[in-house]
Amino acid sequence: MSLKHLISALPKAELHLHIEGSLSPQLMWELAQKHHISLPYHSVEEIEKAYNFSDLQSFLDLYYAGADVLRNEDDFYQLMMAYLQRCHQENVVHTEIMFDPQTHTDRGVPFSTFMKGFLKAVQVAKGEYGISVKLIMSFLRHLSEAQALQTLRDAEAWYDVIDAVGLDSSELGHPPEKFERVFAEARTLGFKVVAHAGEEGPPDYIWQAINLLSVDRIDHGVRCQEDEELMELIKQRQIPLTVCPLSNLKLCVIDDMSQHNILKLLDAGLLVTVNSDDPTYFGGFLNENFEALDVALGMTEAQCRQLAKNSFTASFLSEEEKQKWI
Ligand code: ES4
Ligand code: ZN
Numbered sequence: 001m002s003l004k005h006l007i008s009a010l011p012k013a014e015l016h017l018h019i020e021g022s023l024s025p026q027l028m029w030e031l032a033q034k035h036h037i038s039l040p041y042h043s044v045e046e047i048e049k050a051y052n053f054s055d056l057q058s059f060l061d062l063y064y065a066g067a068d069v070l071r072n073e074d075d076f077y078q079l080m081m082a083y084l085q086r087c088h089q090e091n092v093v094h095t096e097i098m099f100d101p102q103t104h105t106d107r108g109v110p111f112s113t114f115m116k117g118f119l120k121a122v123q124v125a126k127g128e129y130g131i132s133v134k135l136i137m138s139f140l141r142h143l144s145e146a147q148a149l150q151t152l153r154d155a156e157a158w159y160d161v162i163d164a165v166g167l168d169s170s171e172l173g174h175p176p177e178k179f180e181r182v183f184a185e186a187r188t189l190g191f192k193v194v195a196h197a198g199e200e201g202p203p204d205y206i207w208q209a210i211n212l213l214s215v216d217r218i219d220h221g222v223r224c225q226e227d228e229e230l231m232e233l234i235k236q237r238q239i240p241l242t243v244c245p246l247s248n249l250k251l252c253v254i255d256d257m258s259q260h261n262i263l264k265l266l267d268a269g270l271l272v273t274v275n276s277d278d279p280t281y282f283g284g285f286l287n288e289n290f291e292a293l294d295v296a297l298g299m300t301e302a303q304c305r306q307l308a309k310n311s312f313t314a315s316f317l318s319e320e321e322k323q324k325w326i
Contacts, residue, residue: 007287014092016219022278027078077120081125095134132321166219243274249282250283
């Protein structure tokens with residue numbers, strides 16, 4: 001029997017979501033018109049049709065180009081509000097959202113513009129839906145560590161509303177060790193830390209994220225299965241992996257969803273979670289990621305419930321807040 005009903009009924013947390021990757025083709029189109037920006041597309045449908053990727057970089061090229069329509073505070077408000085409304089519809093009761101400051105500051109959009117837009121939407125959604133939200137400021141790893149350090153400094157006025165820092169963008173050629181100092185400083189400042197590792201990159205990048213950056217979670221991490229010793233460590237320490245099935249499929253990390261290893265990792269005792277990553281680019285929000293796993297792999301009800309439970313266990317909520325949902 002399909003788990004569709006159970007999937008939508010279960011309260012869930014989402015821990016790996018790039019807010020810029022939740023920009024819908026419709027909103028991209030509207031904002032381009034509003035700001036008189038010419039897009040390389042003639043319709044909303046043409047934008048949707050362009051979303052065929054061969055690897056991470058081919059996606060990132062469109063993702064950064066798309067983000068250029070985000071110009072003023074209201075644009076960021078609309079972007080965040082649309083995602084939080086969708087969370088409410090899908091029974092996502094807690095979400096830890098990544099944003100990429102450098103994607104905006106490097107275009108001349110000040111920190112205060114996107115932060116104010118995001119925070120206004122978060123405040124409205126908390127009031128209307130009772131949803132809880134944490135923010136993860138991510139550094140772009142294709143840029144230098146000095147630029148990441150500058151971003152950490154630029155964020156100073158917003159430290160009390162940022163919960164964690166992360167590391168995203170082009171993985172290959174930009175190993176975690178490149179960011180050891182900025183992550184040490186972030187930890188000293190009291191931030192939780194996460195990093196993308198083992199999406200396209202080798203298991204060694206996951207080792208580095210654990211040993212050099214002291215991450216609290218690994219984003220993706222699916223390539224840990226190539227290294228038995230690493231898998232054992234991740235299991236023993238219960239280091240969460242925020243896995244994104246539709247993302248892995250769309251970026252050709254796997255050829256077919258039936259090859260996805262998330263349920264194997266779950267059954268081996270790793271703390272894996274399901275997430276949507278960049279839902280409007282990869283063809284599905286959170287429930288659709290669960291459903292895609294069920295269709296391709298035949299999830300059991302117990303596995304489905306465990307994945308929903310793991311999403312809270314792996315979150316940055318306090319132990320007391322977690323108990324409400326587990
Ligand atoms: C991303 Cl799927 C993925 N990987 C790395 N960086 C990213 N930024 C947005 N989506
Ligand atoms: Zn990601």
